[in-house]
Structure formats: structure tokens, C-alpha cells
Amino acid sequence: MAVVADAGSLYGLLAVGAGLATGLAGIGAGMGEQGIGAAVVGVVAEEPGFLGKGLFLMLLPETLIIFGLAVSLILMFAWTPFAGIVTP
Amino acid sequence: MPVLRLPKFGVPVKYAYITGRVRAMKTKLIPAEMYPRMMSMDLSEIARYLEETQYKDEIDALSKDYSGVELIEHATFANLAKTFRKLEEVAIDEPSFLILEYLRRWDVWNIKTLLRGKFYGANDTEIAKHLVPAGELSAEYLDELAKKGSISEIISAFDGTDYASALAQYDGKNLASLENALDKLYYFRLERSVGGTLSVGGGLLLKYVRREIDIKNLITLFRMNKAGVDAAIIQENLIPGGKLHDELSRMAGQPFGEFLRSLEGYPFWSSISDIATVDLDAVSRIEARLRAYLIRYAWALSNYHPLSILPVLGYMVSKETEVSNIRKIARGKDAGLPAELVEEQVVVA
Numbered sequence: 323m324a325v326v327a328d329a330g331s332l333y334g335l336l337a338v339g340a341g342l343a344t345g346l347a348g349i350g351a352g353m354g355e356q357g358i359g360a361a362v363v364g365v366v367a368e369e370p371g372f373l374g375k376g377l378f379l380m381l382l383p384e385t386l387i388i389f390g391l392a393v394s395l396i397l398m399f400a401w402t403p404f405a406g407i408v409t410p
Numbered sequence: 411m412p413v414l415r416l417p418k419f420g421v422p423v424k425y426a427y428i429t430g431r432v433r434a435m436k437t438k439l440i441p442a443e444m445y446p447r448m449m450s451m452d453l454s455e456i457a458r459y460l461e462e463t464q465y466k467d468e469i470d471a472l473s474k475d476y477s478g479v480e481l482i483e484h485a486t487f488a489n490l491a492k493t494f495r496k497l498e499e500v501a502i503d504e505p506s507f508l509i510l511e512y513l514r515r516w517d518v519w520n521i522k523t524l525l526r527g528k529f530y531g532a533n534d535t536e537i538a539k540h541l542v543p544a545g546e547l548s549a550e551y552l553d554e555l556a557k558k559g560s561i562s563e564i565i566s567a568f569d570g571t572d573y574a575s576a577l578a579q580y581d582g583k584n585l586a587s588l589e590n591a592l593d594k595l596y597y598f599r600l601e602r603s604v605g606g607t608l609s610v611g612g613g614l615l616l617k618y619v620r621r622e623i624d625i626k627n628l629i630t631l632f633r634m635n636k637a638g639v640d641a642a643i644i645q646e647n648l649i650p651g652g653k654l655h656d657e658l659s660r661m662a663g664q665p666f667g668e669f670l671r672s673l674e675g676y677p678f679w680s681s682i683s684d685i686a687t688v689d690l691d692a693v694s695r696i697e698a699r700l701r702a703y704l705i706r707y708a709w710a711l712s713n714y715h716p717l718s719i720l721p722v723l724g725y726m727v728s729k730e731t732e733v734s735n736i737r738k739i740a741r742g743k744d745a746g747l748p749a750e751l752v753e754e755q756v757v758v759a
Contacts, residue, residue: 357426357717364430367500372434 340394347390354383425611425717428501432725435493438464439732442758448739449749453478456740457485465489479744480539486733487542491516493729494544497722508615508719510546511604512726517545518596520552521564521573522589528561529585572599590647597623597651611719618708618723623652625678625700631661632693635669666690678703698757705731705759731757 362376440463448456460482461469468485476484494516498509520541527537534556541556543549558564565577576591600619604612627648634644641663648659654676661669667688673679681703682696690696705727712720735756742752 357423360423360426361430364427364500365434368431368434368438 336397340397343393343397344387344390347387351383351386354386355380358383423717424503425505425719428497428505429717429721431500432497432722436721436725436728439728440736445735445739445756445758446753448736449753453482453740453743456736456743457481460485460736464493468492479740482740483737484539486736487540490729490733491542491544491549494726497726501722504611505719505722508604508611509722509726511600512615512619512723513545514599515545515596516542517547518592520545520547521568521577522585522592524552524555524564525561525580525585525588527556528558528564594649597649601651610715614711614715615719615723618711618720620651620653621707622704623649624654624658625704627652627655627658628673628678629693629697629700631658631669632696635662635664635666636690636693639663681706692754695754698755701731701757702759705757709759728759731759 358380362372362380365372366376444459448459451459454477457469457473457478460466465485468488469481472481472484472488494509494513498506498513501509520543523540524537527540534553537556538553541549541552543552555564555567558567561580565580568574568577572595573592576595577588579591580588597619601616604615604619630647631644634647644662645659648655648662652658661672664672670686670688673686674683678700682699685695685699705724708720708724708727712718712724735758738755739752742749742755
């Protein structure tokens with residue numbers, strides 16, 4: 323059976339997936355960071371010397387976005403299942 | 411009746427700031443190994459040591475007017491009030507509400523101090539020295555109350571508030587029953603206002619407070635059973651609302667040996683088992699151990715619920731204990747008590 327699909331819309335779906343990967347990772351990281359950020363500000367209010375360590379802890383969930391971004395980039399530029407049907 | 415408390419999405423995050431802050435504040439508390447060293451210092455050395463700690467501002471400000479034990483007592487109380495007010499101000503929403511509900515105990519303390527001061531004819535500056543404006547009643551309002559001429563004027567100032575019902579019990583001769591009624595009222599109000607919130611945080615606060623009531627009742631039992639007081643009188647003095655209330659009230663009036671045996675197996679038993687014997691000489695030693703148990707309990711609970719009111723509670727209990735330890739050491743030194751006696755009273759968790 324031949325796959326009947328518009329190559330353009332398939333590529334569009336791919337782009338939506340890439341957007342979701344980065345976007346949802348960003349939302350998740352943000353949710354994680356809100357608690358850590360609040361706690362770090364609380365500690366720094368008492369102990370200004372904690373700022374460096376606190377910032378490091380606060381940026382840990384940020385790594386999640388990098389995973390999301392990596393998946394997006396793969397989807398957009400490296401993973402091309404439709405290479406056969408998408409003709410330039 | 412057990413109430414189902416469901417965690418609400420986003421609520422723990424409200425605790426992140428305040429728990430982070432109290433955990434940092436906890437590191438500034440006086441370490442346990444300092445107490446024996448303070449015991450070997452004289453009063454001016456203790457004041458100098460306190461100047462190196464979080465009490466610096468208060469010691470500096472008050473050293474113009476006071477010296478020796480007076481300076482230490484005022485500085486510690488002033489710092490306690492300042493610290494607790496700060497906690498209340500920096501918290502938001504639920505934590506702020508729960509902290510205020512807990513801190514109302516200092517309102518009760520202040521009302522008791524006012525009444526006791528007036529009862530024994532102290533003047534207003536003397537009374538004002540022992541007030542801790544850490545609760546809802548402001549320092550200005552308390553000073554105003556201290557200036558009033560008689561006990562009945564102070565009692566009438568509380569007309570229309572929740573305290574009126576307890577204060578109405580004053581018979582002109584005896585403060586003990588009134589003070590007991592105020593304590594009961596505090597716990598009753600806490601249960602009513604916090605129990606109604608249905609939040610997880612409120613439930614955890616109540617869990618700790620119930621244990622605290624049990625420990626208070628237990629100390630009452632130790633004192634009164636040791637003195638051989640009648641069961642009915644003891645039961646009247648127990649504060650209702652504790653988790654073990656029924657079991658403890660059954661122990662009222664028991665002979666001391668039997669009472670000690672019935673305590674075996676309770677979670678607090680291991681912290682007093684080595685000194686709780688029939689020939690126990692001073693209940694205050696038991697009191698110090700149980701107080702230490704309560705602090706450990708609050709911090710242990712807070713490990714299970716890191717983003718909750720419990721670390722704040724643990725800090726507040728630790729801070730109260732620190733202040734009372736410093737005051738005990740200072741007073742003991744001033745009165746020339748033997749070091750071992752003071753050491754027994756110092757609470758180290």
C-alpha cells in the first residue's frame with residue numbers, strides 16, 4: 323500500500339514535535355526552578371556567601387532544556403525518515 | 411475525627427523560601443558544645459560571646475542601660491521577639507498564617523506576665539522587661555497594658571476577644587487556674603483555626619502540637635504523681651487535645667513506680683529511661699530530656715516533609731530553647747548555683 327501523505331504537512335508535524343520537545347522541557351525546568359530559586363533566595367538573604375552554590379543548584383534543571391533542544395535539533399535537521407518522499 | 415488532607419498543587423513551593431531561610435538561620439544557632447564552655451565563663455564573658463553571635467545588635471543596643479544578667483535576659487528576649495516577627499513577616503500565605511497561629515503562645519505568655527506582674531505589685535517598667543512581643547499583640551499595645559493600674563483593667567481590655575472567656579475565670583485570689591485556662595484556650599484555638607484549613611501544612615503543625623501537648627501533660631503527670639496529688643485534680647490540669655490524652659489521663663494518680671512502668675514502650679521513653687527511676691530527685695531533669703526529645707521530633711518530622719511548616723517549627727522550637735538555655739546559665743551564674751545543677755537544666759537536642 324502506498325503511503326499517501328502530503329510531504330509538506332508531515333514535515334510540518336515534525337516541526338511541531340520539535341517545538342514541543344523544547345517548549346515542554348522549558349516549562350518543566352521552570353517548574354523545577356521556581357522552588358529551588360525561592361529556596362536559594364531565602365538562604366542568600368541569611369547567608370550571602372551561598373549565592374554561588376545556590377546559583378549552581380538553581381541551574382541544574384536547566385540541563386533538561388538542553389535535552390529538549392537536542393531532540394528538537396535532531397528532529398529538524400538530522401532525523402529524516404521522509405527523506406525518500408520529501409523531494410526538494 | 412481524622413480528616414483527609416490532600417496536597418494541593420503548587421503549595422509546597424510557597425514553603426521553599428521560608429524553609430530555605432530557616433535552614434540558613436538554623437546554622438547561626440549556638441552550637442550545643444558551646445553550653446559547657448559558657449558554663450565556665452562569667453557573666454560579662456557570656457555577654458561578650460553573645461556579641462559575636464546573632465545577639466550582637468541587642469547586646470549593643472541594651473548595654474547602655476543594663477549589665478550582667480539583666481543585659482543577657484533582655485537581649486535574648488528582644489532577639490527572640492525580633493526573630494519570630496521576622497519569620498512572620500517574610501512568610502506568605504499558608505506558612506505565614508500557621509506561624510502566627512503558633513506564635514500566639516507568646517500572646518498567652520505576655521498576658522500571663524502582665525497578670526502575674528500586677529498580681530505581685532511590680533511596676534510597669536519591670537513588667538515590660540519580661541514581655542516578648544513575638545505574637546499578634548504589638549509591643550506598644552503591651553506597654554499600654556502594662557501601664558494599667560489593676561488586673562481587672564487589663565482583663566477588661568480583652569473584652570470581646572477570645573481571651574475573655576479564660577480571663578473571666580479570675581477570682582481575685584489565685585492565678586493558677588486562670589493560667590491553666592489560658593493554656594487550654596491557646597491549644598483549643600490552634601486546633602480550631604488550623605484544623606479547619608484542611609491543608610497538609612496545617613495537619614503537620616497539628617501533628618507536632620498534639621505531641622507537644624502530650625509532653626506537657628506528661629511533665630504535669632511526673633510532677634503531680636511524684637507529689638501524690640489526687641487523680642481528679644491532676645486530670646483537671648491536663649490539657650485536652652493531645653494524641654495520648656486518654657492514656658495519659660488514666661495514668662493520673664497512679665503510684666510513681668506503676669506510673670513509670672506504664673510509660674515503657676512509648677516513643678519518648680527511650681530518651682528518659684535512664685533517669686526515670688522511682689528515686690528520681692528532680693523532675694526538671696526529665697523535663698529537659700523531654701524538651702530535647704520534642705526538638706528532635708520536630709526536626710525528624712521535617713525530614714519527611716522538607717517543604718512544609720515543620721522546618722520552621724523546628725527552628726522556632728530550637729530558638730526558644732536556645733534562649734531559655736542562655737537565660738538558665740546566666741541566672742544560674744548570677745544566683746551562684748552549682749554548675750552541675752545548671753547543666754542538668756540545659757536542653758541539648
